[in-house]
Amino acid sequence: KNEVEQSPQNLTAQEGEFITINCSYSVGISALHWLQQHPGGGIVSLFMLSSGKKKHGRLIATINIQEKHSSLHITASHPRDSAVYICAAGGSQGNLIFGKGTKLSVKP
Amino acid sequence: DVKVTQSSRYLVKRTGEKVFLECVQDMDHENMFWYRQDPGLGLRLIYFSYDVKMKEKGDIPEGYSVSREKKERFSLILESASTNQTSMYLCASSSGTDRFGYTFGSGTRLTVV
Numbered sequence: 001k002n003e004v005e006q007s008p009q010n011l012t013a014q015e016g017e018f019i020t021i022n023c024s025y026s027v028g029i030s031a032l033h034w035l036q037q038h039p040g041g042g043i044v045s046l047f048m049l050s051s052g053k054k055k056h057g058r059l060i061a062t063i064n065i066q067e068k069h070s071s072l073h074i075t076a077s078h079p080r081d082s083a084v085y086i087c088a089a090g091g092s093q094g095n096l097i098f099g100k101g102t103k104l105s106v107k108p
Numbered sequence: 109d110v111k112v113t114q115s116s117r118y119l120v121k122r123t124g125e126k127v128f129l130e131c132v133q134d135m136d137h138e139n140m141f142w143y144r145q146d147p148g149l150g151l152r153l154i155y156f157s158y159d160v161k162m163k164e165k166g167d168i169p170e171g172y173s174v175s176r177e178k179k180e181r182f183s184l185i186l187e188s189a190s191t192n193q194t195s196m197y198l199c200a201s202s203s204g205t206d207r208f209g210y211t212f213g214s215g216t217r218l219t220v221v
Contacts, residue, residue, distance in 0.1 A: 033210065035210075035212075040214075040215075042212065042213075042214040042215060043198060043200075043212040043215075044212070045209065045210050045211065045212070048209055048210075086150075086151070088151075094139050094156070094158070094202060095141060095153050095156055095166065096141075096151075096153075096200075096210065098150045098151040098152075099150065100148070100149075100150045101150060
């Protein structure tokens with residue numbers, strides 16, 4: 001079993017829809033990261049969470065430490081949100097343990 | 109704007125060649141990491157470094173070595189490239205004080221033929 005599990009693996013949405021991507025982890029963490037990767041490879045850090053909730057524009061990330069679960073929400077989705085979203089657990093040595101990613105496609 | 113710069117975006121090398129992948133960061137970060145990314149396997153840690161001249165093995169260090177002679181530069185070395193090392197390689201850095209705020213390079217897509 002992977003230490004960081006994401007669901008769904010693939011997600012197709014219509015423009016304007018509310019999107020949720022889920023992440024469960026089985027390891028102890030110091031922080032939970034949400035990353036975005038566009039075609040071409042570059043990865044951008046969206047959020048780093050150790051508790052509660054963070055918001056940036058149309059993106060919201062939440063974490064429940066007791067349940068070892070985090071969610072990434074996108075409100076009013078847009079085609080430019082199409083990307084792979086990756087959840088990663090911050091390990092005790094500072095490295096990241098990655099989920100396999102969720103490929104999001106938002107159709108106009 | 110803070111940056112992690114990887115020297116090559118695309119690279120094609122022959123089997124058996126020694127390959128150097130360079131990564132430079134301008135944020136004075138203590139921690140630097142090399143990952144590889146493969147379809148279906150996600151990102152996996154190859155090596156990381158917490159300080160100059162220090163290195164630690166990650167999950168898949170076989171066939172690789174690293175060098176960190178200066179704080180800003182972390183090099184990944186493929187001693188004798190093989191076709192199973194064809195992959196996307198990503199460098200990242202983070203600060204010891206903001207330890208889990210990561211910045212990634214744009215990646216090097218390496219093809220070994």
